[in-house]
Each structure stands twice: as C-alpha cells, then as structure tokens.
Amino acid sequence: MRGATFGLAPVAYHLAAIRRRERRGHEEQLRLQAERLRALVRHAYADVPHYRRTYDPARVEALRTAHDLAGFPVLDRMDLHHHGAALLADGFTEAGTRSATTSGSSGIPITIRNSERDLGYLRATYLQDMLSSGLRPTDRIAYFRVNPFLRHPLERLGVLRNFHIPTDRPLDEQVAAFLAARPTFLVGFPNVIGSVVDELKRRGIAYDSVRTVLFGGERLTPAARAHILDYFGAAYQEVYACVETFTIARACPRGSLHLRTSDLVVEVEHDDGTVSVEDGKGEILLTRLRGQAMPLIRYRLGDRVHITSSDCPCGVARTPIVREVLGRSQDRIAAADGRRYYGSFLTSVIQDFPEVTRMQLIQYRPGAIEVVVVPTADARRDLTTDIEQALRRRAPGLEATVRTATHIAPEANGKIKIVKVHGDPVLSGDSSTT
Secondary structure (H helix, E strand, O other): OOOOEOOOHHHHHHHHHHHHHHOOOHHHHHHHHHHHHHHHHHHHHHHOHHHHHHOOHHHHHHOOOHHHHHHOOOEOHHHHHHHHHHHOOOOOOOOOOEEEEOOOOOOOOOEEEEOHHHHHHHHHHHHHHHHHOOOOOOOEEEEEEOOOOOEOHHHHHOOOEEEEEEOOOOHHHHHHHHHHHOOOEEEEOHHHHHHHHHHHHHOOOOOOOOOEEEEOOOOOOHHHHHHHHHHHOOEEEEEEEEOOOEEEEEEOOOOOEEEOOOOEEEEEEOOOOOEEEOOEEEEEEEEEOOOOOOOOOOEEEEEEEEEEOOOOOOOOOOOOEEEEEEEEOOOEEEOOOOOEEEHHHHHHHHHOOOOEEEEEEEEEEOOEEEEEEEEOOOOOOOHHHHHHHHHHHHOOOOEEEEEEOOOOOOOOOOOOOOEEEOOOOOOOOOOOEO
C-alpha cells in the first residue's frame, strides 16, 4: 500500500554492520558464516516443523561449517509451494509476517514470509546494493517490478524518493509512470527497461536525467546494455538477487559479482551430483543466514551458475566471484535423439553476435527450435543464416530456424523468458545433459 511505511532505525543499524563486514577478508567472513550457520540450523531443527521432520539430529549437532551441509536434504520449490506453512518457525503465523512472492518465471510462484526483524536486515542489504552503485540522497529511484515497495519516512523530506514502474501493466502505462516519476536512478529487469527506452525513442523523447541503472533479474546481451546506457548517458551496475534471499552477489567497481559470504551459504551442485561450496559450475543451492520466520536451508533456486575464487584487484570485496549466471536449470532444449541441452549452451553462441539485443529460444517439438532475435537498429547484415550456422556447429543434428523481430513479448511478470518449451513431455524424463 502506497500509504504504508517502514521504520528506518533497523535499516540504519544493519546497514552499518553490513558495511563493516564487507570490508573484512574472506577467511573472516567464512568464520562469521560458520557461526551463523550453526545457529540457523539449530533454530530450524528446534523450531520449524519441516526441518524437525526431515533432519537427522546427530547431523545437526555435528555441523561446523558450510562443507558439512552436503549431507542435509535439499529444499526445492515444490516444498515451498506445497508445504510453506510447515516452513514457518514456531510462534510465527501468516498473519504476523509479511509475504513476498516470486515472479513465477520458473512456472511455480513461491511465497516467502519474513518477520519485521528479517525485513530490517533485508532492506539494509538492498540499500547497500544501491549505495555501492552510486546512489545519492537526492536521487529519485524508479523500481521496475510488479508490486510497489513500502514508503519510508524520509521520502516526505525529498530524500531517496522511490517510484513504482508496474512491469505487469501495458507499456504505455509503464512509460507514463516513468515520465511522471522523473527518475535519476533505475532498478529492475534489463529487458523491461529496454522496452521503455524503445518506446521513448519511438516517441522522439530525449531523457538524460538518469545517472545510474542497476540491472538485476535477467541476463542481457552487451548490445542490449549499450542500447539502454547510450540512450540515458548513464553508468550501470549489476546485482544477482532473488526474492527468496535478496542479494546473492553484488558487482564491485571492477564489475565482478562478489558473493555475500557472511550473509549466505552458496553451494554448487555439479552435473555429476557432487557439491562444492562457492566454487564450480552447476545448480546453485542457497542458505540464507538471516531468516528468523522462514529459514531457507539448501534451497534450490533453479539457476545454473559458474563461480570461481576471486582474482579481482578491486580491493573492495574479497569473496568468490559469480562469473556467469548460466540460466534457469529448467531452460533445457530436447534433441531428437533424447539428449538435452541447457539453454546457456545455445544462447552463449547467439550472444557472441554483437548485433543481437534480445533473444528467445522456442521449442515445439524435440530436435527443432525457433530462435527469435531482435537486432540493433544499425545491424548491417542478415543475422539469420550466420546464427543458424553457428547453432548447427554447436549442436549438430538440432534443427534451428532463426528469424528477426522488432519486439519479444514479455511474460505477465514483465520478464522475457529466454527459453520457452511448449508441452514439455520430453523434459520430464531423464537423459544426458550438455
């Protein structure tokens, strides 16, 4: 509700603590992580029905560091979808907590519940994301999202005013909200912001008041990023975040996405079933260390990532780096012979074409895909043949048809789904992956 507000004192307190911790070395952050993890797991086993039912008490007692989590059950989206009430800690109710629902891009919208104590910390992490990206007190912040945020008291004084751009509404309404807000700082899905830019340009409207764009929630091509930033004449930063845990990794001044080690445990489940902590390529498992009302432990987010140790000379952050978010684990294309390709195996080929600003892979039957690409306005070649040939080299035997378009329709939540598989009968079975 636009009239509702939240208090700033908890946010200010947690913000100061977050900034102190982020200046510490990785080893010190791992020590803090282990302390919080032990407390979280004990709280979950003692006070949360789901974990009481599924956890081995001996394993709970023996846990010392994140590496000991490998023997614990994984929490998947279906657990949250069907048994959310059993994940609420004793003493908390749906009426006494605040809900946050995911966009449903995985096909299963998930509702997370937070206590006011949880939210004080989460709001502080969100504010730190923006401050690290160059936010100023006088900025007018436009959030591209389905639901608006609560207001804070300082908005009445013109400090950090926030404005909602409703991504589930028609483009004309989004543009109207944008122009009415007169923002200087943007936060949101790249493709949604890009669509607003396209419409502003089509109308012949020049808007140069935006200083910074904080991208999150979607992958974007270099051409799409340049298209947005060139229009505004703005700088940019990126975060890797989700509704369930808020920020997973934040970009440093050098552009490296550093993990928030002291606030999260990040595991990577590899394709061979082995698991490593903060390292490797595979599905990401998240443990949010700050979750009093609804602890999330070894939560399968649904993303595939590539994480390595830090070699970044930024001097600001020292934690491991998310080199790439490879896409949703569900984003798989079925070949005619039964093999399955992760979407990133194919989209990485298309992204090498600098003229491509947006893309979508559509599969109606195994062994064949339709690829829709939106080229830059100054593209000088016919991309279709070149992309088809590149895809054939990458995945021989996969029939690929490429067409260009001026627009790709977003889903109801405002995001553009990179891989769309109709029917999905093949993807429900087991087969080899690439």
